[in-house]
Amino acid sequence: xxxxxxxxxxxxxxxxxxxxxxxxxxxxxxAGMLSELGFANDRVTFSDEGTPDVENLYSxxxxxxxxxxxxxxxxxxxxxxxxxxxxxxxxxxIVDGEMYGRGAVDMKGxxxxxxxxxxxLIERKGPLKGSVSLLITGDEEGPSINGTEKLxxxxxxxxxxxxxxxxxxxxxxxxxxxxxxxxxxxxxxGTLTVEGVxxxxxxxxxADNPLPGMMAxxxxxxDPPLDAGNERFPPSNLEITSIDTGNTATNVIPARCTAKFNxxxxxxxxxxxxxxxxxxxxxxxxxxxxxxxxQEKVRYTVKFADRPSSSFLTHDAPLIEALSNAVTEATxxxxxxxxxxxxxxxRFIKDYCPVVEFGLxxxxxxxxxxxxxxxxxxxxxxxxELFLERWFxxxxxx
Ligand SMILES: N[C@@H](CCC[C@H](NC(=O)CCC(=O)O)C(=O)O)C(=O)O
Ligand SMILES: [Zn+2]
Ligand SMILES: [Zn+2]
Numbered sequence: 259x260x261x262x263x264x265x266x267x268x269x270x271x272x273x274x275x276x277x278x279x280x281x282x283x284x285x286x287x288x289a290g291m292l293s294e295l296g297f298a299n300d301r302v303t304f305s306d307e308g309t310p311d312v313e314n315l316y317s318x319x320x321x322x323x324x325x326x327x328x329x330x331x332x333x334x335x336x337x338x339x340x341x342x343x344x345x346x347x348x349x350x351x352i353v354d355g356e357m358y359g360r361g362a363v364d365m366k367g368x369x370x371x372x373x374x375x376x377x378x379l380i381e382r383k384g385p386l387k388g389s390v391s392l393l394i395t396g397d398e399e400g401p402s403i404n405g406t407e408k409l410x411x412x413x414x415x416x417x418x419x420x421x422x423x424x425x426x427x428x429x430x431x432x433x434x435x436x437x438x439x440x441x442x443x444x445x446x447x448g449t450l451t452v453e454g455v456x457x458x459x460x461x462x463x464x465a466d467n468p469l470p471g472m473m474a475x476x477x478x479x480x481d482p483p484l485d486a487g488n489e490r491f492p493p494s495n496l497e498i499t500s501i502d503t504g505n506t507a508t509n510v511i512p513a514r515c516t517a518k519f520n521x522x523x524x525x526x527x528x529x530x531x532x533x534x535x536x537x538x539x540x541x542x543x544x545x546x547x548x549x550x551x552x553q554e555k556v557r558y559t560v561k562f563a564d565r566p567s568s569s570f571l572t573h574d575a576p577l578i579e580a581l582s583n584a585v586t587e588a589t590x591x592x593x594x595x596x597x598x599x600x601x602x603x604x605r606f607i608k609d610y611c612p613v614v615e616f617g618l619x620x621x622x623x624x625x626x627x628x629x630x631x632x633x634x635x636x637x638x639x640x641x642x643e644l645f646l647e648r649w650f651x652x653x654x655x656x
Pocket of ligand 1: 398399400401402427428598599601602
């Protein structure tokens, strides 16, 4: 395999069926490529109660500073409706200039381009003036319990320290060069249960339907909006993802109703201040305040999931500038510096060093027929190579 060719490095990775939590040969394939470039590989499997074991890889080239981390994941989401794919989801077939396969953009493609960029830079300029590490998990698309968070603790425990990190998630909405992510909103999930009394729909006076109470409480969760956003972050947003009674009959009033919700929140909130706000809204709407005067108070419980993630924003101007300049030089575009979208493993890395994210175009991620333009693979490899050269020149000079 020619490591300088991202089409070849990506083909090898896509052909490994690494649906979370299966390693599928992907980390072995990647470790082989990195060994060829002189990296020292550390394969480590993490376990936790109630979750599957997951394999991870930490790999370093060099022993001196400055030290740059590239982070990502080789696990992929399931293929979904396999019959609907026009090419095999693990075939890496190229049709009309696009390579098909699960993980093509999210995010084996980002990893493949980074490996090829390194191979090109080393071929062109010789050994790096510092160190580069790849911190790669097999647990990003899953519960994220046996992945990046533990791998960082593991590596830091062995004395590893980083000056900066780049995550290769697909950050571009439409075209390569659109967007660099310089932070992320936080995420908090919750469950709201309203208690009633089961009974016959024709005899409602003998029952207590939990649904009207749930409607009042759920409305209070979403209205008014949490905030309007600010110059750094989009608005915080609460989405109700399910309201369910488990009732299969048409003539039964259910005993209880449970709603699930998730909030993506900006830097105007912490998980704790958000929980307090939501608890207050629910209590007010339950009749604990004045809104249900004359009616009985809604009986409810609200629980928030463990491990919320907080928002973060990277302030390292030279890091952002080096990446942004490389993108502009290679694509002619000025990337937006954004905090939109979901969370990523950058939420763990930010506790160790400044972190930014840039990868492929995310349009087809998680979809049937996930695919990447071969020209984008070439362009991203060029961007990473430019960035690496600039970052090491600049960081090494200080
Ligand atoms: N499975 C993990 C974390 C889930 C992270 C997920 N992120 C994305 O989908 C990335 C999309 C983007 O780049 O905007 C999310 O936001 O839910 C866990 O459970 O912790
Ligand atoms: Zn991803
Ligand atoms: Zn994903």
